[in-house]
Amino acid sequence: MPAKLTILVVEPDKNRADAIIDSLSETGDHHIRVLSESTGLARSVAELNPDLVLVDVANPSRDAIDALTLASSPLERPVAMFVDRSDDSLTKAAIEAGVSAYVVDGMHPDRVKPVLDAAIARFHMFARMRNELAATKRALEERKIIDRAKGILMRARGLPEEEAYALIRKTAMSQGKKIADVAQALVTASELLS
């Protein structure tokens, strides 16, 4: 029975951190610590001496973690290194999912892989959620613009709401544009003219 892995997760958002802990826990019994502050990052890593550090690729503080790989003599004894070189596809998958991992040199890849796979799956989910949120927000914005454009047409041409919408849609189709773009143009034009 191998000793427990100590895993440090650098993640300021508590909900995301909890989700990561849940999925990592499913891969085995690990010591998992979460660091939410990016100040004093280097000190915390030195104190905890983790086997594995996971940090969001989009986190600007990643450079501070990366610098730790140079602690002491970098060529003789890397304290930690970017995910194991023996598995380039795993490295690629991790970065694409948005997680960067620092693994203590000499640790057996078999032990890291399941943990990393779980982290990758979780980060993929985060990315999906982020995209969904952005899409929802955008749809909401577009809805607002279309409503305003409809209002403008209803007032200016005395059209009922459905006909105003039909007119915008017809214009969009005949010009090969998106409904939201036509609505935006109408709103902009009307702001300029008022």
Next chain:
Amino acid sequence: MRTLPLSVGFMPLVDAAPLIVAHELGFAEEEGLALHLQSAPSWSTLRDRLVLGHIEAAHMLAPVPVAMALGLGGVPTKLDALCVLSVNGNSIGVSNALAAELSAKHPLPDFLDAAQAGQALANLGRTLRVGVPFPFSMHAELLHYWLASSGLNTPEALDMRIIPPPLMAQAIAADEIDAFCVGEPWGSITVEQGGGRLLLAGAAIWNFTPEKVLAVRRDWAQAEDDLTGRLMRAVWKAGRWLADPAKRSTASDILAWPEYLDVSAEILDRALSGQMLTHQSAANHSVPRMLEFFDSAATFPWKSQAAWIGTRMAARFGLDRAQSAATAATVFRSDLYRRHLAPLGATLPAASEKCEGALAHPTAMKATNGPLTLGPDRFFDGRIFDPAQPE
């Protein structure tokens, strides 16, 4: 014309301008390229994206490809510097507390007086916490060189902290660091926010510092010679455009866009014009060659510049200096520069290496495609680096 897509990564800094201008002003399109520019959150992420093939080229700290060649940091991969993107552009800032402490003894030195400023910091006689963006950077190399030569006990008394450029102003305001060395606009942003003030222009330490390079994977440059040439030509034309003072306000307006730096054009204009504000109530301080994109063969990747970087890094990380200098020189591809840019009429120096720091004044040099004036390229302490005898 059909254009070929190319993904290029950058960090949000004023010196990413040649890539942004190449895209926005149509120089890339002129060369048949459709650049897809991607902002990166950190230098390590930008480096890894390049290494793993997510992007084809990157705006990169000049020492990063050298570090990779020396086996320092990251997934070992050979990166090449096709050309220098920018010369100089950094500034050194201090916290308000440190500025008050220094000025209690003597008036603060001039923004271009590296000897006085270095002396003042060394005389404090204690360890300084200094923020830099990345361990492999001209920021780190300039600081080490300057403070060691000024009598500070390095590396012991130099506590270097790695802080991403956009967080530097916050870190100095929060007393996490006493000083920093950072590229624009982040020094000026610190001044704007009042968390500290600027002490010294980076250009005062070394008058002609190769700051950022255009980096690609060596295997990619080998396999894609045509694309490499197109990219180099587009970036070279963008640098030439940026060198025209009449284009400056357009440049700062474009850089200010949200997808690039998202910082007010007025602040970006300081580095581009060389008119720096060192603190909120100061008048403009004119800095010669604060940030250079083109003149004096600024984009030429001198092998001696790479050798200087390699030698300095070897000293810091305990590697063989002569061997590191030789390895480093292979990374700066003056051969590709000559081959791909000669047809455009780029001025090409007769040699690919020179003594660094030897020119106190602008000096005419032998060159093809017209006259070439180099220098000044002095180090503040007057030392000269001879690539034939790296020490």
